[in-house]
Amino acid sequence: MGRYTGPVCRQCRREGQKLFLKGARCYMAKCPIDQGAGVPGMHVARRAKKMSEYGSQLRQKQSLRRQYGMGELQFRRFFAEALRRKGVTGENLLQLLELRLDSVVYRLGVAPSRRAARQFVLHGHILVNGRKAAVPSMVLKAGDVVTVKDSAKSKDAANRSVEAATGAQLPQWIAFDPATLRAEVLAVPTREQIAPIVDEQAIVELYSR
Numbered sequence: 001m002g003r004y005t006g007p008v009c010r011q012c013r014r015e016g017q018k019l020f021l022k023g024a025r026c027y028m029a030k031c032p033i034d035q036g037a038g039v040p041g042m043h044v045a046r047r048a049k050k051m052s053e054y055g056s057q058l059r060q061k062q063s064l065r066r067q068y069g070m071g072e073l074q075f076r077r078f079f080a081e082a083l084r085r086k087g088v089t090g091e092n093l094l095q096l097l098e099l100r101l102d103s104v105v106y107r108l109g110v111a112p113s114r115r116a117a118r119q120f121v122l123h124g125h126i127l128v129n130g131r132k133a134a135v136p137s138m139v140l141k142a143g144d145v146v147t148v149k150d151s152a153k154s155k156d157a158a159n160r161s162v163e164a165a166t167g168a169q170l171p172q173w174i175a176f177d178p179a180t181l182r183a184e185v186l187a188v189p190t191r192e193q194i195a196p197i198v199d200e201q202a203i204v205e206l207y208s209r
Contacts, residue, residue: 001147057206064198068097074137079207090200091191098189101128102136104146108176108183109165110158125154140185148181155181 051059065075082092097103102117106127111117118136120126126133127147128140140146148158162178170176173193176183 004085016142027171054206054209057202060199060202061206063103064200065205067120067198068100068103069115076207077176079203090204093203094191094194094198094200096139098194099140099185100136101126101133101138101140101146104174104185107171107174108146109162109168109170110148110163110181111160116161120157125149125151125157142185142187144185146183 054090061075063070068075070078078096079089079093082089082096084091098107102114102121105111105120106114106117111120111128121136122134124132124134125148127149128138129145130147132149148154158181162181171190171193173185173187174183175186
């Protein structure tokens, strides 16, 4: 299945919660979730039934997948990697997702949304440990240094976004200097430091069926 290119607010409505896919615009009063918009579709009322256990697990998975802007196959690959690693599978999955390069760029405020961060990385504006990194799904590790390419175009775009994000809370597991646009991954984030409000165990149970 290809990457979703339709209206992102529709995804938030489907999950019944803000997925913050539009960055700062998600905090505006015209947000469909704040206005009470329901699930998209013509025959929603007819389908309104008590959700099954499988349905609940599916919604948790879809919500998390959409927050990170991933396709099903890519999400499954990340789950397989989380399953392979030692530790709690659900927590491993969230850590892998947070350590994606596009997610880190978004957390720094260098891009206003994960979709914009993905484009920023794809266009070659980001360096990891001094080398060009154009793969948004690249998973970083503790000690990796992320910088914005030393060009006027790259830095101007990054600075505009950082200025707009002034006041946003930076994750404790990242050190960032806005003046030099240099960041370092200090550690692998703990579950408490990861933002998505999701029942990751439900996702593990879904893929274990």
